[in-house]
Amino acid sequence: MDRKKKHLLHFYLLAAPALLGLLLFALGPIVASLAISFTDWDILSKPAFLGLKNYQELLFHDKLFLKSLWNSLYYTIFGVPLGVVGGLLIAMLLNTKVRGIPIYRTLFYLPAVVPAVASAVLWIWVFDPDLGILNESLRFIGFSTTPKWLASTEWAMPALIIMSLWGLGAGMIIYLAGLQGIPEHLYEAAKIDGAGRWHLFWHVTVPHMSPIIFFNLIMGIIWSLQGGFTQAYIMTEGGPANSTLFYTYYIFRKAFEEFQMGYSSALAWVLFVIILVITALVFKYARKKVYYEYLGGGS
Amino acid sequence: MFTKHLKTVGWCLVILFILLYGPLWLIYSNPDRTIPPGVTELTITTWAGSSAEGANVEEEIFKAFMAENPDIIIRNVYTPWITYKSKLITMFVGKTPPDLCWLQMESLPFLASRGVIHDLTDKVKNDPELNLKNYYPVALDICSWQNRLYGLPRDLAGWFIAYNKDLFDKAGVAYPKPDWTWSDFTRIAKQLTKDYDKDGHTDQFGCWWIIREDVMLSNGAWLLNADASQATCDTPAFIESVQWVRDLTWKHHAAPQPHEMHSIGNLFLNQKAAMHYGGPWNIASWTKDLNFRWDIVNTPRGKKGNYKVTGGLPIAISKGTKHFDAAYRLLKFLCYSEKAQRLQAELGIAVPARRDLARKIYEPLPINPPSIHLYLDSMDKWATFPAHGLFWKEVDAEFRVGWDLIMLDKVDTTQELRQRTQNINNLLEKKAALERNRRGS
Missing domain, CATH: 3.40.190.10 (Periplasmic binding protein-like II)
Structure with a gap:
């Protein structure tokens, strides 16, 4: 056996556990779910082939499909920009040379490692309309009427978006790494040219951070469209009146409460296509604004 | 050269396997679980254990049954309430059904209609040791679907x-x-x-x-x-x-x-x-x-x-059981015997499904408030959800x-x-x- 073949064999041997895992536990179920999406299957009966009926039903007749899709889009439209901008701003604050900065960095990152269920339970208390710390604070600064948060059809979703900002630390740590990679001499040169703080930020920081912002934007969109499950499951059960029925929670409900595996698989595949299209569009339009140093400008 | 590398890779995989599965094997392998000849092992799925007292009482009840029936041992497959239905259905789908299962009330029509639990109507009616009239009427309702009995009731609880x-x-x-x-x-x-x-x-x-x-x-x-x-x-x-x-x-x-x-x-x-x-x-x-x-x-x-509205606990026998007679014996013990009804009644979380035992065992419990007798009086008029449907x-x-x-x-x-x-x-x-x-x- 020649050297090249040996290398190839080694490669496959070492990659085998991961590849097997991928085939058995990811690719297999993915393909199976596509096949299941064309059936009516309650797990205990034999699947009955329905053709495209599940897709027709959800696209043209299912009001909850539209409702849950809108809820997930709403969560994404407001949550992602807030997360991207908020994460960058906090990273910039934590990139300053202030005493005790490692402690601040730890504190801001800490919520990102708190389990989602624990955070959800914590935020139930925060959003309590009567005794929660949020409304107490609003009343303290003079608001006579305060939102009813999770008990209100209008405020439940904003409440969950506010809660999503609790996890800014995860994005912040990536921004921080990016900020520390911007060469100091660029700032010095810009200062010599008379640039103020805003110009330094807009013309030096943002272009250099744009690949990271772009990464966080794409990942944020994907995660948000797939997100909200824990909050809906633990905090609201999709209510009140389906105002927090996230798309993924709807898939779960169809699959594991109503045992409509075919329909829930169809829902999952539609979400996949939606995410694919949105991600492609963002790639097409936002990528032009991204500065890649090795390419010397927007690619 | 290649053989040497192959050996190294092989040994690495073996060590990895031992490291991964060794501790699991040590934890879950139980030499006591070797089933002696002539003894039947029954599995039952429960969500008991929401409280330590609840879990202990279940174990006490199972021990009491095994003491009376030395030819049977019970394996309790405990699952938290919230994931119970998914777990149970997965067991049915995976062709590893339990012999008996506790049922959440709304699951009964689904499981009965899919033919995975036994229709016990005739068996129960022809059993001289079992008098269905001893049960509160609503207790039998919660075990029924389309006028057929798919389980026996263990206890009842209403508001x-x-x-x-x-x-x-x-x-x-x-x-x-x-x-x-x-x-x-x-x-x-x-x-x-x-x-x-x-x-x-x-x-x-x-x-x-x-x-x-x-x-x-x-x-x-x-x-x-x-x-x-x-x-x-x-x-x-x-x-x-x-x-x-x-x-x-x-x-x-x-x-x-x-x-x-x-x-x-x-x-x-x-x-x-x-x-x-x-x-x-x-x-x-x-x-x-x-x-x-x-x-x-x-x-x-x-x-x-x-x-x-009445809640209660129906217990059913899986159609996939290979030990129907033993399972039926356990079912009767859990849902009809005075010993089991007494043990669970003394825990105080539910009323025995049997009218006579509710009066005899549950009513005199010292924890009960003064007017508990009025509550028990009303039980004959209790109704389950009139129709759950599929x-x-x-x-x-x-x-x-x-x-x-x-x-x-x-x-x-x-x-x-x-x-x-x-x-x-x-x-x-x-x-x-x-x-x-x-x-x-």
């Missing part, structure tokens, strides 16, 4: 209303009478709703929360008709029942509004609500923890009488949207219930068509 005698006395309000009505409830709840400091915020509510199903049932209303084929939530009795709950909450503000329900703590326990829906599962902890005088009264009478989850989810909007005081009750009726009927129509397709008819 009562607990009231704080100290708060009643302080307000000079007479205690509720056993035959009280929903109008009496409104009047008393209003009398006990107080804004002591006159700041516009209620300091004490008449009642902590309301079980809407009890109001509906006692007024002769329900979401679905008898065979669960049509929605009936636009009937005058249904609308009236829902409007009553809404008025109690918004017009009289004698029960907390939805946003007030999110408040920290239970207002009844904190003496900020005079009445509270409760059940046998509350009694032991309340007797231990409450530092005020309290008693219970049956839920009020409606136009149709004193009906209430699509209960979907129906309930659709109804709950309307309920949320009504209870948020956002929509007109009648119009909303008419809309929900239409939606549920459309849903049932689609589901029935799918079901026909499934059965190939």
Whole structure:
């Protein structure tokens, strides 16, 4: 056996556990779910082939499909920009040379490692309309009427978006790494040219951070469209009146409460296509604004 | 060279395997689980263990059975309540069904219709050791689907209303009478709703929360008709029942509004609500923890009488069991024998499903409040959900949207219930068509 073949064999041997895992536990179920999406299957009966009926039903007749899709889009439209901008701003604050900065960095990152269920339970208390710390604070600064948060059809979703900002630390740590990679001499040169703080930020920081912002934007969109499950499951059960029925929670409900595996698989595949299209569009339009140093400008 | 590398890779995989599975094997392999010849192992799925006491009692009951039946050993497959249904169904699908299973009430029609649990009707009727008349009628209802018996009931639990005698006395309000009505409830709840400091915020509510199903049932209303084929939530009795709950909450503000329900703590326990829906599962902890005088009264009478929603525990035998006779012996022990009924009754979380044993064992328990006998008297009139049907989850989810909007005081009750009726009927129509397709008819 020649050297090249040996290398190839080694490669496959070492990659085998991961590849097997991928085939058995990811690719297999993915393909199976596509096949299941064309059936009516309650797990205990034999699947009955329905053709495209599940897709027709959800696209043209299912009001909850539209409702849950809108809820997930709403969560994404407001949550992602807030997360991207908020994460960058906090990273910039934590990139300053202030005493005790490692402690601040730890504190801001800490919520990102708190389990989602624990955070959800914590935020139930925060959003309590009567005794929660949020409304107490609003009343303290003079608001006579305060939102009813999770008990209100209008405020439940904003409440969950506010809660999503609790996890800014995860994005912040990536921004921080990016900020520390911007060469100091660029700032010095810009200062010599008379640039103020805003110009330094807009013309030096943002272009250099744009690949990271772009990464966080794409990942944020994907995660948000797939997100909200824990909050809906633990905090609201999709209510009140389906105002927090996230798309993924709807898939779960169809699959594991109503045992409509075919329909829930169809829902999952539609979400996949939606995410694919949105991600492609963002790639097409936002990528032009991204500065890649090795390419010397927007690619 | 290559052989040398191959060996290294091979050894690495072996070590990895041992490191991964070794600890698991050590933890889960139990030499005691070797089944001796002539002995049958039965598996039973339960969600027991929500409390340490509950788990211990289950073990005690199983031990008592094994002592009487040395040819059988029991393996309890415990799963938390929240994932129980998924786990059980996965076991059926994976062809590793338990021999016996506890059932959540709404699961029974689904499992029965899919033919994975035994129809016990004939077996039970022909069993000379078993007299079904000893059970409360509702206990058999919760084990039935389409007039066939798919399990035996172990225990029952329905709602009562607990009231704080100290708060009643302080307000000079007479205690509720056993035959009280929903109008009496409104009047008393209003009398006990107080804004002591006159700041516009209620300091004490008449009642902590309301079980809407009890109001509906006692007024002769329900979401679905008898065979669960049509929605009936636009009937005058249904609308009236829902409007009553809404008025109690918004017009009289004698029960907390939805946003007030999110408040920290239970207002009844904190003496900020005079009445509270409760059940046998509350009694032991309340007797231990409450530092005020309290008693219970049956839920009020409606136009149709004193009906209430009843929960209970049906236990079924899986069709996949290879040990039907042994499983049936265990089922009878759990659901009919005095020994098992006594052990679980003494835990105080539910009433035995057998009428005679409920009186003999449960009533004299020292933890019970003074009026427990009235609660047991009413059990013969208890009703289970009149019709769950196969699509209960979907129906309930659709109804709950309307309920949320009504209870948020956002929509007109009648119009909303008419809309929900239409939606549920459309849903049932689609589901029935799918079901026909499934059965190939």
